[in-house]
Amino acid sequence: MPQFNDRVTALQVPGTRQFANKVxxxxxxxxxxxxxxxxxxxxxxxxxxxxxVEAGELRYTHNKGLIELRTAITDYTAKRFKMNYHPETEVLxxxxxxxxxxxILRTILNPGDEVIIPAPAYAGYEPIxxxxxxxxxxxxxxxxxxxxxxxxxxxxxxPKTKAILFxxxxxxxxxxxxxxxxxxxxxxxxxxxxxxxxDEIYSENxxxxxxxxxxxxxxxxxxxxxxxxxSKSHAITGARVGYVLAPEELIDxxxxxxxxxxICVATPSQYGAIAALTHPASxxxxxxxxxxxxxxxxxxxxxxxxxxxxVERPVGAFYILPDISAYNADSFQFATDLLEAEQVxxxxxxxxxxxxxxxxxxxxxxxxxxxxxGCDRLERFLKNDSMN
Ligand SMILES: Cc1ncc(COP(=O)(O)O)c(C=O)c1O
Numbered sequence: 001m002p003q004f005n006d007r008v009t010a011l012q013v014p015g016t017r018q019f020a021n022k023v024x025x026x027x028x029x030x031x032x033x034x035x036x037x038x039x040x041x042x043x044x045x046x047x048x049x050x051x052x053v054e055a056g057e058l059r060y061t062h063n064k065g066l067i068e069l070r071t072a073i074t075d076y077t078a079k080r081f082k083m084n085y086h087p088e089t090e091v092l093x094x095x096x097x098x099x100x101x102x103x104i105l106r107t108i109l110n111p112g113d114e115v116i117i118p119a120p121a122y123a124g125y126e127p128i129x130x131x132x133x134x135x136x137x138x139x140x141x142x143x144x145x146x147x148x149x150x151x152x153x154x155x156x157x158x159p160k161t162k163a164i165l166f167x168x169x170x171x172x173x174x175x176x177x178x179x180x181x182x183x184x185x186x187x188x189x190x191x192x193x194x195x196x197x198x199d200e201i202y203s204e205n206x207x208x209x210x211x212x213x214x215x216x217x218x219x220x221x222x223x224x225x226x227x228x229x230x231s232k233s234h235a236i237t238g239a240r241v242g243y244v245l246a247p248e249e250l251i252d253x254x255x256x257x258x259x260x261x262x263i264c265v266a267t268p269s270q271y272g273a274i275a276a277l278t279h280p281a282s283x284x285x286x287x288x289x290x291x292x293x294x295x296x297x298x299x300x301x302x303x304x305x306x307x308x309x310x311v312e313r314p315v316g317a318f319y320i321l322p323d324i325s326a327y328n329a330d331s332f333q334f335a336t337d338l339l340e341a342e343q344v345x346x347x348x349x350x351x352x353x354x355x356x357x358x359x360x361x362x363x364x365x366x367x368x369x370x371x372x373x374g375c376d377r378l379e380r381f382l383k384n385d386s387m388n
Pocket of ligand 1: 035096097098099122124167170171199201229230231232237240241242
């Protein structure tokens with residue numbers, strides 16, 4: 001048998017999907033692991049994609065994406081953040097946020113480089129960093145309401161730091177950075193030879209407060225890769241459309257990695273993305289989805305608090321991360337026992353780096369009925385557990 005690449009052999013399959021796969025085997029199972037909206041894709045997006053197929057729009061596009069889509073992205077961003085990016089030179093359309101993350105990291109990292117990441121963190125970052133022979137340096141946010149302090153970030157900097165990767169609102173914690181926190185981090189990071197990567201894939205799913213971003217700060221524009229996409233905001237995870245905004249010099253380098261990897265994003269998906277960003281019904285749809293997520297979050301937060309599980313109230317994304325360590329310090333075992341006893345699937349916190357150990361991630365992208373039933377079963381499980 002020929003040998004595989006050593007770094008690939010060392011990779012683990014993500015913990016996020018394991019429990020979703022297992023729960024589907026139970027007839028009565030409740031799946032609270034979803035990392036995608038339970039809503040169907042909006043009609044106007046489906047229609048735009050179908051029309052593109054019908055019109056035979058099935059050829060390659062420009063490597064960076066259709067210029068109409070890049071213009072829609074820069075217009076949308078200018079409206080949200082009052083920051084202008086040029087559609088010809090400063091945007092790259094990618095195969096989801098996932099490919100944006102992969103292509104950016106492959107563009108900037110050499111073996112031995114360090115990437116600072118606040119943790120608990122999304123499980124999709126570290127494996128790519130390891131594939132490249134680079135190192136993750138996690139900043140523990142579990143004692144500061146899942147938000148890194150500027151002192152912690154400063155202490156994590158070394159001469160080997162190549163980049164710092166933020167994800168706000170965060171998967172799996174649902175917390176976000178305030179305008180003040182971003183401002184402080186900008187003051188620390190500006191003028192340093194460090195890239196800032198900001199994964200804002202959940203930035204449309206922000207509830208009471210207004211979303212703020214590093215992209216609003218011209219001081220760090222030259223070192224910033226801004227990632228967003230339509231998977232989460234528009235309930236089209238399967239269309240695979242994400243994008244990167246960055247200065248021309250940075251985009252030129254990432255585009256090389258992207259084009260050797262995949263040439264371009266599927267053309268009908270790009271037409272769907274144009275509709276998502278420009279259709280007049282889009283904003284209304286976002287508001288309606290967020291209203292439903294707020295109701296589900298509030299219900300879930302109240303129930304978890306009544307169960308006396310320590311928990312932060314999420315302000316964005318669609319995840320909540322209660323602390324279950326009083327019941328079981330091993331979150332994988334807790335999730336396994338919960339699944340076997342009550343047929344409820346959640347994701348063990350340890351899937352989101354070791355800093356997630358002792359927590360479980362529950363998704364409120366699931367339906368209200370599932371959330372209610374899931375909470376009833378979790379409550380029963382905890383009662384039975386404490387009696388044993
Ligand atoms: C934080 C974060 N970034 C990026 C992604 C990738 O999303 P996509 O590739 O569908 O845009 C996800 C998906 O769960 C995520 O949670």
